[in-house]
Amino acid sequence: MSEQEKQLSAQEVEQLQARAKKLAMEKSYFQLVMQMITRISETPGLENVIDSMLLNTMNVLGGSNLQLYYKIDEQLYYADVMGKKKQLVGYPDEVIARVYKTGREEEIEGGFEDTQLKTAEFTKAYTWVYPLKISSEVIAVFRMKNLHIDMRQLYEQLPAFFNFAALVLKNEILGQSRLQKINLQLEAEVATRKQTEKELRIAKDHLEAAVEERTAELREKSEELDLFFTSTLDLLCIADTDGYFRKLNPEWEKALGYPLDELIGRRFLDLIHPDDLESTLQAIAALSDQNPLLNFTNRYLHKDGTYRWLEWRSYPVASTIYASARDITERMKMEAELAERSAELKEINMQLSHELEERKAFIEKLAQSEKEYYALVHQLQVAVVVHDPDSSIHIYNDLACELLGLTPEQLEGKTAYDPEWHFFDEQGTPLKPDQYPVNRALVSKEAVRDLVVGVQRPASNDQIWVLSHANPIMSSGGEIVQVVVTFIDITDKVKSEEEIRRFNTELEQLVEERTEKLTETNKRLEGFNEIMAEREMRVVEIKQEVNLLSQQLGREMPYKEIWNALQEK
Missing domain, CATH: 3.30.450.20 (PAS domain)
Incomplete structure (x- = not known):
């Protein structure tokens, strides 16, 4: 055998060994994917499926955290492998929003320290953000954080798992929806389930094709697909x-x-x-x-x-x-029963229509009477407030709002026990709620008349005085239907009476002061009169002495000027 033939044989052996190693790796990865598929199908219920999906994926892929973002009735939810679950107001970041919108996976490169491995640095960290889709519909977004580079060899095997996970997750989310939506959107659900099963068949076909294209060892996994076929x-x-x-x-x-x-x-x-x-x-x-x-x-x-x-x-x-x-036998029976009930309801509806017309005429007549009643209340020249048996206010006129210093919105529904009321009696003493005219009438079931009440108005921060009457309206059974409270503004009258009382008080004080002054003057005059009387007596005595002296002397009185002066006095 030549050296070239030996060299070619060695190359062939090397190629076969590489092919065998690749097939072994593909088989190992495929077994991991099938293991992940089997485990998430073993746990029914949305939360169980999510927990199983996160935990089993973490066990296979590793990483620092696995996060799942999914929607139920347009509401976004979050779950991660650490057990954290919550409802979100919106997308947490642009990456999740972008993958939800485009339906395309993304890869983000990070530093080796992000893998949280304790070994010497040998790779970088990678975060995969992968959409779980059925056809073009994104069911959820899976974020696998800080994976090391070895996992990239498994990347091409993951679409089969994610397609299956999307189908399972979609079925569980559908089961989580509200029951009333099931009745209203039955056809939509059927269409969704049909599309889901179509995707399941396509996924199954893809898996079977992958098994046929790879090795005989991979074909043995068809039993697992049969298990799925028998478990739906x-x-x-x-x-x-x-x-x-x-x-x-x-x-x-x-x-x-x-x-x-x-x-x-x-x-x-x-x-x-x-x-x-x-x-x-x-x-x-x-x-x-x-x-x-x-x-x-x-x-x-x-x-x-x-x-x-x-x-x-x-x-x-x-x-x-x-x-x-x-x-769908039960649904068909239900539809038949609904058709029968619909016919019955149609007949009942015809009967009710006549009754509704009569009630409508009565309501219109009642509304007209109520309108006239309200108009009469607003035309009265006195303030009117009508209380219900629980003391709440629903009828009043503009003058009542003006005198009480409240807007219609503030007065509507207000009760006599509201702590914002501030009433006081004629002496200025604050009234307790049970002393209010309406509450006295509610308790005694008798009219309360001519009660003078002071009102502290919060808006203008001033006080007015009103003369109030509370008249209970009784039913035929002797129960209070309403209490009509009327009142007029007597602030000017009260102020005038108060001014008169003040004037009288000041006048009495002035008279008393003048009387004291006159008494003192009289006392002083009496003393002066006594002095004048004594002086007159002394003058007479002097005159007598002078006359006597003149007679004795036989000549005119000396000091004639003094005598004339005394005479003048």
Whole structure:
């Protein structure tokens, strides 16, 4: 053998070894992906599926954290592998928003320290942001933070897992929606489920193709796909255009009552209701022409002799038909009952229409009376407030708002026990709520009249005085229906009376002061009079002495000027 032949043989061996190593790695990665798929399908319920998805992905891929962003009825939610779950107001950052919008995955490069590995630095950290999609619809966004470079070799295997995760997550989110939406959006849900099953079949086909393209070892994983086929709650089947069942899942046994071995290989046209046979043959013809069949319904014979309604979604591949069905017998019964009830309700509606016309006329008449009553209240020249039995206010006129210093919005619904009321009596003492006119009338069931009440108005921060009357309106059974409170502004009168009282007080004080001054003056005059009387007596005595002296002297009185002065006095 030549050296060239030996060299070529060595190259071939090296190539075969590399191919074997690559196949072994692909098989290992595929087994990891299938393990992840199997584990998330083992735990029904939205929260269980999310926890399983995060935990199993973390166990396989590693990283510092795994985060899932998903929506229920347009509301965004968050969950991570650390167990943190919450409802979000909006997207947490531009990356998540962008992946939700475009439906394309993104990779973000970071430093080695972000991997949180304790070994010597040998790579960089990578964060993957991956959309979980069904067709073009983004169901959720998966963020895997700070993965090391070894995981990149697994990257091309992950779409199969993420497609399956999107299908499972979509089913669980649909189950989480409100029950009332199920009734209103039944057809929408059916269409969504059909699309979901279509994606499941496509995903299954892709997985089977990948198994055939790779190695015989990978083909062994078809058993796991069979497990998925047998675990779904819908009726799955593989049939042919000749009209025979080729493969069925166990749900068929529950739906029709036949053991699977009696159905597989059987001509399914023999089970069709005679009235549905023609439409079923037309459906098979359409499938033979490679046209998908959606929302097709027909009836199948149950083993107990009854017929069950099934709704189909079927996709042809050559002469093979991949289909899923759902038992809608109860829904059909419900629709029939609804039609019957609708007829009954139509008759009742006709009867009610006449009653409604009569009630409408009565309501219009009542509204007119109420309008006239309100107009009368607003035209009165006194303030009017009408209280209900619970003391709340719903009827009042503009003058009442003005005197109380409140807007209509502030007065509407206000009760007599509201702490913002500030009333006081004629002496200025604050009134307690049970002393208010309306509450006295409610308790005694008798009219309260001519009660003078002071009102502290909050808006203008001033006080006014009103003269109030509270008159209870009684029902025929002796119960209070309303309490009508009327009041007029007597502030000017009260102020005038107060001014008169003040003037009288000042006048009395002035008279008292003048009387005291007059008394003192009289006392002083009396003293002066006494002095004058004494002086007069002294003058008389002097005159007498002077006269006597003049007579004795026999000549005129000396000091005539003094005498004249005394005479003048």
